[in-house]
Amino acid sequence: MAGDLVPFLLMVLTQVCYAGMNITSKLAMESGMNPLVLVAYRQIFATLAIVPFGYLMERKTRPKITLHILFQIFLCSMTGVVANQVFYFIGLKNSTATISCALTNILPAVTFVLAVLFRQETAETMKKPGLAKIVGTIICVGGAMLLSFYHGHTIGLGGSNIHWTYIDTLRDSNSSTKSNFILGPLFLMLSTVGWALWFIIQARLSEKFPAPYTSTALMCFMASIECGAIGLLVEHNISGWSLQNPMWLVASLFAGILGSALAFFLTSWTIQTKGPLYASVFSPLLLIIVAIFSWALLRETLYFGTAVGSVCIVVGLYAVLWGKNKEMKQGHANEDEMSIAAEEDDDQKRDLELQSYDVLHHSNGNYQVSRGDKQAQFQ
Numbered sequence: 039m040a041g042d043l044v045p046f047l048l049m050v051l052t053q054v055c056y057a058g059m060n061i062t063s064k065l066a067m068e069s070g071m072n073p074l075v076l077v078a079y080r081q082i083f084a085t086l087a088i089v090p091f092g093y094l095m096e097r098k099t100r101p102k103i104t105l106h107i108l109f110q111i112f113l114c115s116m117t118g119v120v121a122n123q124v125f126y127f128i129g130l131k132n133s134t135a136t137i138s139c140a141l142t143n144i145l146p147a148v149t150f151v152l153a154v155l156f157r158q159e160t161a162e163t164m165k166k167p168g169l170a171k172i173v174g175t176i177i178c179v180g181g182a183m184l185l186s187f188y189h190g191h192t193i194g195l196g197g198s199n200i201h202w203t204y205i206d207t208l209r210d211s212n213s214s215t216k217s218n219f220i221l222g223p224l225f226l227m228l229s230t231v232g233w234a235l236w237f238i239i240q241a242r243l244s245e246k247f248p249a250p251y252t253s254t255a256l257m258c259f260m261a262s263i264e265c266g267a268i269g270l271l272v273e274h275n276i277s278g279w280s281l282q283n284p285m286w287l288v289a290s291l292f293a294g295i296l297g298s299a300l301a302f303f304l305t306s307w308t309i310q311t312k313g314p315l316y317a318s319v320f321s322p323l324l325l326i327i328v329a330i331f332s333w334a335l336l337r338e339t340l341y342f343g344t345a346v347g348s349v350c351i352v353v354g355l356y357a358v359l360w361g362k363n364k365e366m367k368q369g370h371a372n373e374d375e376m377s378i379a380a381e382e383d384d385d386q387k388r389d390l391e392l393q394s395y396d397v398l399h400h401s402n403g404n405y406q407v408s409r410g411d412k413q414a415q416f417q
Contacts, residue, residue, distance in 0.1 A: 045308045049320040052304045057327040059289075059297030060135045061335065063127065066289035072278055073127035074269040076289060079281070081119060081262040083294025088258060091303065092251035100249045103256075110243045111256045114236055119261035121232025124268065125225045133222025134338050139328045140185055140348040141226040142233075143321055146358040147178035149234040156238055167364035174357025177350050185347025186223035193340045250306055258298070318359055322352045 067073055092100075101107075130138045150171055162168030247253055273279065281287040308317045325348060332338040 045312045045316065048304045049308055049317060050323065052301050052308075053320055053324040053327055055296040055301045055304075056324050057139075057331060059293045060130065060139060060328050061331050062285070062289040062292045064130055064135045064336065066283075066285050067127070067131045069283065069285050071283070071286045071289065072269065072273045073131050074124060074265065074272050075279055076286075076293065077119075077123045077127050078262065078265040078269040079290035080123065080293040080298060081258050081265050083291055084298035085255060085258040085262055087295045087299035088251060088255045088302070091299075092249070092255040096249045096252050100252050101247055103247075103252075107243070107247045108256070110239060110246075111253055112260055113239050114243060114253070115257045115260040115264060117232050117239060118236030119257065120264050120268070122229050122236060123261075124265065125229035125232060129222045129225030129229060131222070133226065135332045135336065136325070136329045136338060136340070136348075137185060137223060137344060138226055139325045140344070140351055141182055141223060142230065143325065143348075143351045143355045144178045144182050144227070145230050145233055145321075146318065146355055146362070147175040148230050149237050150175055150358060150362075152231075152234050152238060167361040167368070170357050170361030170364070174354040174359075174361065177354030177357060179354075181347045181350025181354060182223070182227060183347075184350060185344055186220070186227075188343035188347070190342035190346075193342060193345060254302060319356075322355065325352070 063076060066076060126138070126142075129141075243253060244250070269279075281290060305317055329340070333340065
């Protein structure tokens with residue numbers, strides 16, 4: 039019981055960290071913070087937080103860092119951070135926190151499509167797992183399109199009784215900030231493509247360099263330089279980089295320490311303990327938490343299209359995960375059958391060798407006896 043409770047609580051805590059990052063980041067950007075500056079600070083604080091883990095936990099087991107490994111980590115930083123997080127925060131600024139979290143759930147579907155294109159996955163339509171992944175991908179994409187381009191009427195949830203004076207004042211002073219419900223989802227979907235590419239590259243990197251904390255620290259360090267350079271090209275004013283605004287400081291620290299370092303640590307531990315599928319199942323929980331906090335604190339309006347599209351994305355997500363889980367179980371079963379068959383072949387070979395040895399041994403004995411008899415007869 040305790041062995042199942044701890045991973046469950048840790049994954050819930052991880053989703054709370056991601057939810058808090060989305061809420062605080064949305065507030066920081068509504069107060070005037072440039073999303074590219076926020077991404078750069080996130081990588082800086084994440085690097086400072088992850089480096090101690092990489093040094094302490096992998097200093098004895100860390101493989102040699104070669105130029106080829108560094109190049110792969112560079113590709114991870116360009117896809118998993120620059121493409122993923124830059125597009126994500128721009129999309130978050132131009133949409134709502136609820137839509138942003140809903141669209142992140144199309145990640146397994148996008149990863150499946152790219153993996154098929156890179157020949158790391160197969161799309162077998164004649165088998166249930168393959169068909170589930172294909173149908174789930176179609177449902178995810180359909181839900182994303184519905185969520186992005188159709189709103190419909192508002193769902194009346196009533197007004198929130200929670201009134202945080204600081205947030206109310208902040209939002210009133212920046213009431214001119216408007217969302218772009220076409221540009222925002224578009225950037226969010228591009229963010230998911232970058233994230234999916236990172237998964238494919240990271241899978242190859244993990245085989246050659248099994249030191250996740252070190253590789254993540256190096257990735258965040260490279261991304262700090264890359265995102266910092268991009269941010270400086272867009273935001274020239276020193277005031278745009280100042281963290282004297284409390285909301286900007288909180289959002290940067292939250293995104294870097296809790297949204298990156300702690301979330302990565304908890305997710306990695308859970309994957310090692312319960313497997314990657316277990317960790318993936320909790321991603322829709324983020325959507326629920328963010329939807330509640332967005333309604334309560336940010337006064338977000340929930341549209342019918344957003345709700346239906348989110349449900350479609352979650353259904354498609356679980357269809358893809360179900361198909362992937364079935365394929366993994368079948369793969370393990372096939373490996374077990376092959377290992378059993380190999381053991382049986384080895385046993386048969388050993389039996390044949392023993393039989394051959396016995397036949398040879400007895401033949402030699404009979405020859406000697408018959409030869410002795412002949413010698414006796416000859417004498």
